[in-house]
Amino acid sequence: MKAIGKLFDRIVQRVNINLRELAYDVNPFIKGLIPFRQFVKFYAFYGISPNHPLDLQFRHSNLAGSYFLGKCRVTNSILYKSDIRGDELKKEGDIFRYPNFEIPVSKDERIDIEDSILIKTLVHNFSHDPETLEKFFITNTVSFHYANIHGSPTDGSFLGPLATVDLTTMSDCVIGAFSYIQAGEISHLDIAPGTVWVRSPGNFNFLYRYPQDKLNQYIYFAQGHPPQGFLIDFVEDRKESFQPVFDAVNIEPSVSIPQSASLDRFAVIKPKTHISDNVLVAQRAFLQNAWLGKGANAQENCYIINSRLEGFNVTAHGAKIIEADLGQNVFVGFNSFLRGKPDCRLSIGKGNIIMPHTIIDIKEPLSVPDGHLVWGLINNADDLKANSIPIEAFAKIKGAKKQENMFFEGDGAIFTAAFQNRIHHILETNGAFFNGNNKRGHAQKNQNISFNTIQPYPEGEQVGVYPTIIIRP
Amino acid sequence: MDNYLVKDLMVPLSEYATVQEGSTLYEAVLALEKAQEEFDHTKYRHRGVLILDKNKRVIGKWSHLDALKALEPKPDDDNGIKGLSQFGFSSRFISGLRKRQRLKAAPLQDLCSTTLDMKVEDFMQATVEEQYIDHEASLDIAIHQLVLGNYLSLLVTKTGNVIGILRLADVFAAVYHTMKECSV
Numbered sequence: 001m002k003a004i005g006k007l008f009d010r011i012v013q014r015v016n017i018n019l020r021e022l023a024y025d026v027n028p029f030i031k032g033l034i035p036f037r038q039f040v041k042f043y044a045f046y047g048i049s050p051n052h053p054l055d056l057q058f059r060h061s062n063l064a065g066s067y068f069l070g071k072c073r074v075t076n077s078i079l080y081k082s083d084i085r086g087d088e089l090k091k092e093g094d095i096f097r098y099p100n101f102e103i104p105v106s107k108d109e110r111i112d113i114e115d116s117i118l119i120k121t122l123v124h125n126f127s128h129d130p131e132t133l134e135k136f137f138i139t140n141t142v143s144f145h146y147a148n149i150h151g152s153p154t155d156g157s158f159l160g161p162l163a164t165v166d167l168t169t170m171s172d173c174v175i176g177a178f179s180y181i182q183a184g185e186i187s188h189l190d191i192a193p194g195t196v197w198v199r200s201p202g203n204f205n206f207l208y209r210y211p212q213d214k215l216n217q218y219i220y221f222a223q224g225h226p227p228q229g230f231l232i233d234f235v236e237d238r239k240e241s242f243q244p245v246f247d248a249v250n251i252e253p254s255v256s257i258p259q260s261a262s263l264d265r266f267a268v269i270k271p272k273t274h275i276s277d278n279v280l281v282a283q284r285a286f287l288q289n290a291w292l293g294k295g296a297n298a299q300e301n302c303y304i305i306n307s308r309l310e311g312f313n314v315t316a317h318g319a320k321i322i323e324a325d326l327g328q329n330v331f332v333g334f335n336s337f338l339r340g341k342p343d344c345r346l347s348i349g350k351g352n353i354i355m356p357h358t359i360i361d362i363k364e365p366l367s368v369p370d371g372h373l374v375w376g377l378i379n380n381a382d383d384l385k386a387n388s389i390p391i392e393a394f395a396k397i398k399g400a401k402k403q404e405n406m407f408f409e410g411d412g413a414i415f416t417a418a419f420q421n422r423i424h425h426i427l428e429t430n431g432a433f434f435n436g437n438n439k440r441g442h443a444q445k446n447q448n449i450s451f452n453t454i455q456p457y458p459e460g461e462q463v464g465v466y467p468t469i470i471i472r473p
Numbered sequence: 474m475d476n477y478l479v480k481d482l483m484v485p486l487s488e489y490a491t492v493q494e495g496s497t498l499y500e501a502v503l504a505l506e507k508a509q510e511e512f513d514h515t516k517y518r519h520r521g522v523l524i525l526d527k528n529k530r531v532i533g534k535w536s537h538l539d540a541l542k543a544l545e546p547k548p549d550d551d552n553g554i555k556g557l558s559q560f561g562f563s564s565r566f567i568s569g570l571r572k573r574q575r576l577k578a579a580p581l582q583d584l585c586s587t588t589l590d591m592k593v594e595d596f597m598q599a600t601v602e603e604q605y606i607d608h609e610a611s612l613d614i615a616i617h618q619l620v621l622g623n624y625l626s627l628l629v630t631k632t633g634n635v636i637g638i639l640r641l642a643d644v645f646a647a648v649y650h651t652m653k654e655c656s657v
Contacts, residue, residue: 183561189559199560199561201561205560205561205562207557207560207562209553400566400569400570402570405553407557407562407566407570409562409563409566
């Protein structure tokens, strides 16, 4: 384990150098978190299909249990059970639109990971930074369980468990557990756990911060301990279900799949699940007694259990829906946790926007009316009143609003339009509107992907390190 | 101005209002009032109370501004406003929230009654090295220290012990006096 040990120490030191201004030491958080023997235990795998570019390069890295698609280069890094999805990268000749600029993309974009440790992290989407259009970089960074690096070039940063950085270029930042950041560009910030921050400078600024004592019950991460809390327990309790799908080479789907839908072979499908037309189910999704209407999707690390989604629903990366009924066009943001009970179900009306990193966890029946914006921690009807607002009313905000722990400054109409446009775009990209001929998306393009596996040195000085591998068409 | 030495302008510690560490804000207010009554009314009024530890060493100063700060809503009542500037909210937005919060807070009379039992050290300004000056130092040095640190007073020492206070008002009076002499 000498080589992997040296690699580990080298990365931790580089991250600490970047975070020295914040006086942050990542070592106590990560040391011993993943036993080195685990790095040899799991194979890595990659997908090939005629619908995706193929250019994978791995050098002096460990890739245990990780998945790669598209164009990606990994150097001097440790990627543990992470998903690196390069199926939305920009292509040569694309035009990138940015305020006051229309920038031609000069070559195919690539995800470039160097000197980083990513644990159970999802990397997806494309770089939204006009300064680095062709390179979606992640360097000198450590991220923990179920973090999402989504369209966010990242350098010298620390992402706690269940943290999400979305459409944001980030350097030298600490993002606390269960925080969601979409702010364009940030640097040298230490963001407390449970911060939900959506900012477009000059247009709007939305901020919600979880009460720490209540958040700790759901997710808590401290030095010297693995991530704890109900959200982690929930996932760990279902971990065994994924073992068979990773052990078997060929798996026949256990449910009927329409021709226009896509069910990833690395998803877990339990009985009584129904999949309609144009549905997309991504790898590491977990469906149990789940009814997915036309155009619904379940992205990576999603759990949909004993629930019904009427159609055109976005269930973003890491979202969990249990004992709930969702109307059409409901958006459930990243890592949200919506849980009813068998005897007191949760009902979400049509057209709702459940903001990223929202927790609705109830002990009595609760209905969210149609067309609301919902955020934060909700345990009952009073919390819902405090942490929601009709989308139409929100769109009328001009200037400032404070509602309990939520702060908003700017133009509510631009904010709601940005969300609605993005939801439409996600559905479009996922193929929800496919009509048999046009508007193909991931649900149609991802149906026939072949998977190959790669493995590291099994013993010796280089044990755990993958040899240099270059995979091209 | 070289003719003036710090010891010529300082208020001796014995004439200054002091309270022991652990005193309440009410006790500090009483000490300030007593010192003012006993002080020479031809000079500038007292503007602070010194806090002494059990060995009679000065550990901090409690000023008028500190007294007003005690009346402000506490961080626990901050209602999440603290730290908003980190997230790019405008100063106008933040000050608007603070004003609204202040208006919602308890009336001044209620605030006063709840504040009086608070400990003085929770609101004092702890002393720092740059606030000390030797009693033999010249006025120029004193002005430099006051301006550099943006202080309202300095603690005057003799062989390491605090023997008095050099107040900004007294320094200004000396400067004013010198200027008048120059113009004649």
